[in-house]
Each structure stands twice: as C-alpha cells, then as structure tokens.
Amino acid sequence: MDLKDNLDRYCRWWQHGENSVIGDCFDIGNGTHSALSHYLRTGEVEAGGLNALGNGALMRMAPIPIWSNQDIADAIDLAQQSTVTTHRHPQAIALSGYFAELLVRALQGESKTDLLSGHWYQHPDAEIVEVVRGSWQTSTNIRAQGHALYALEAALWAFGTTTSFADCLLAAVNLGEDSDTVGAIAGQIAGAHYGLEAIPDDWIAGLQDSDRFQTLAEKLFNRSI
Numbered sequence: 462m463d464l465k466d467n468l469d470r471y472c473r474w475w476q477h478g479e480n481s482v483i484g485d486c487f488d489i490g491n492g493t494h495s496a497l498s499h500y501l502r503t504g505e506v507e508a509g510g511l512n513a514l515g516n517g518a519l520m521r522m523a524p525i526p527i528w529s530n531q532d533i534a535d536a537i538d539l540a541q542q543s544t545v546t547t548h549r550h551p552q553a554i555a556l557s558g559y560f561a562e563l564l565v566r567a568l569q570g571e572s573k574t575d576l577l578s579g580h581w582y583q584h585p586d587a588e589i590v591e592v593v594r595g596s597w598q599t600s601t602n603i604r605a606q607g608h609a610l611y612a613l614e615a616a617l618w619a620f621g622t623t624t625s626f627a628d629c630l631l632a633a634v635n636l637g638e639d640s641d642t643v644g645a646i647a648g649q650i651a652g653a654h655y656g657l658e659a660i661p662d663d664w665i666a667g668l669q670d671s672d673r674f675q676t677l678a679e680k681l682f683n684r685s686i
Contacts, residue, residue: 462539462542462543464506464507464542464543464545464546465506467506467543467546468497468500468506468508468546471493471497471546471547472497472500472501474486475489475494475497482669482670483669488641490515490516490517490607490642491515492509492510492513492514492515492517492547492548493515493517493547495510495513496508496509496510496513496546496547496548497547500546506546507545507546507549508545508546508547509544509545509546509547509548509549509550509553510548510549510550511549511550512550513547513548513549513550513553514548514550514552514553514608514609514610515548515553515607515608515609516607516608516609516612516613516639516642516643516646517547517548517642518540518543518544518547518548518553518556518557518609519556519557519560519609519612519613519642519646520642520645520646521543522540522543522557522560522561522564522646522649523564523649523652523653524678524681525539525540525543525561526540526561526564526565526568526653527568527678527681527682528681528682528684529561529565530565530568530569530682531569532565533561533562533565533566536561536562536564536565537558537561537562539561540557540558540560540561541554541557541558543557544557548609551586552586552588552589552609552610553609555584555586555589556589556609556610556613559582559584559589559593560613560646560649562581562582563576563593563650564649564650564653566581567650567653567654568653573620573621573654576650576654577595577617577620577621578594578595579593579594579595580594582594588610589610592610592613592614592617593613593617595621596614597614597615597617597618597621598621600614600618603615603618603636604636604638605633605636605637605638605639605640605642605643606638606639607639607642612639612642612643612646613646615633615636615643615646615647616633616643616646616647616650617650618632619632619633619636619643619647619651620647620650620651620654625655625659626648626651626652626655626659626660626661627659627660627661627664629647629648629650629651630644630647630648630651632647633646633647633648657675
C-alpha cells in the first residue's frame with residue numbers, strides 16, 4: 462500500500478474537497494485532522510497519534526476487504542497499514558484488523574451467527590475480545606461514540622439486533638451522538654452481508670454519485686481498477 466498516496470488524497474479531500482459529495486470537507490475527526498497536519502509538517506506517513514483511538518479508520522474500511530475479498534491475511538495487513546496513517550493506538554490497529562476480517566468473511570457468505578460469534582478472532586486485548594464476541598447482546602449502554610471500540614460495539618449491536626440492511630442503518634443512525642460514523646461502520650457490515658440488492662432503491666437513487674461509487678466498488682471487487 463502506498464501510504465503517501467493515501468495521505469495526499471486525504472489532504473486534498475481535507476483542503477480542497479476532493480471526492481466530497483458537496484465539494485468541501487466536512488466533519489473531519491480530531492485524530493484525522495491532527496494526523497494530516499502532522500504529515501504536512503513532517504512528511505511522515507505513519508502520521509497517526511500514538512493515543513489516537515477514534516473511529517476514523519473503521520469508517521473508511523470497505524475498499525480494502527472489497528479488494529482483498531479472497532485473502533483475509535492480505536485484508537488484515539492492508540487495513541492495519543491504512544490505519545497507522547491516522548490512528549496509531551495499538552487498539553485502533555487491532556480493531557482495524559478484526560473489522561477487515563469480519564467484512565471479508567461477510568463478503569464470502571459466512572453466516573450471520575458465525576460473523577457475530579467472533580469465535581474466529583484471537584487477540585490478547587480482553588476488551589476487544591469481549592466486544593467482538595457479543596458484549597452488545599447484554600450491554601445496557603450502547604452509545605454511538607467516537608471511541609473506536611464503542612463505535613464498533615454499537616455497529617455490531619445495530620447489525621445483530623435487526624434483520625435487514627435498512628433496519629440496521631436506521632438503528633445505528635438513531636443512536637444519536639456520533640451516529641453518522643457508527644452508521645458508516647454498521648453499513649459496511651450490513652452491505653457485505655445482505656448485498657447490494659438489499660439496499661432500498663430510493664436510498665440508492667438519492668445517493669450523490671451513486672453510479673460512480675458502484676462502478677468503483679465493482680472494479681475493486683474484480684481487481685480491475
């Protein structure tokens with residue numbers, strides 16, 4: 462992965478609105494803002510703060526598992542490389558590896574039960590293992606927070622407690638707080654599991670540049686980009 466190219470593109474989005482659907486950058490996270498500023502000052506590509514544990518790396522994950530849909534190890538490696546450009550906390554890096562694997566497994570057709578069981582995931586961080594193996598099922602405090610682990614828990618809750626793409630997204634975005642990012646995380650899981658045909662037609666019709674994004678996704682999946 463060309464991390465410099467990644468960061469240059471992020472900076473053009475931030476400063477010039479490149480690839481923004483409204484032509485301007487909006488709602489950039491603190492961790493990402495700090496990392497991009499650091500990169501522009503120093504040229505260092507591992508620009509993420511060592512304490513950066515926001516959800517910004519999770520929310521942008523989908524292109525990697527789409528590209529590496531037949532190779533879990535490759536998806537994990539690329540996801541973790543991508544993460545350190547903006548978030549270098551060890552837990553953020555580990556969560557990206559887990560999330561990339563989850564999405565590849567979903568794209569490969571693994572059952573929802575197996576996806577949510579987390580039995581396939583091993584890690585020494587007990588907090589992460591608790592969440593990926595179902596803490597959301599008994600938690601009484603699901604919140605859409607900017608913290609990566611809690612955002613992931615909320616997204617898993619939205620996916621695990623609903624039975625359709627639309628219901629999953631509605632559950633996620635109605636949590637309040639940082640619900641747009643949790644919606645992005647939940648949407649990746651639901652999209653990988655339920656597929657394009659499960660997304661309501663009117664949602665696709667109302668999406669800015671939807672044809673372009675669908676074409677890019679197909680090229681990524683077929684490695685023809």
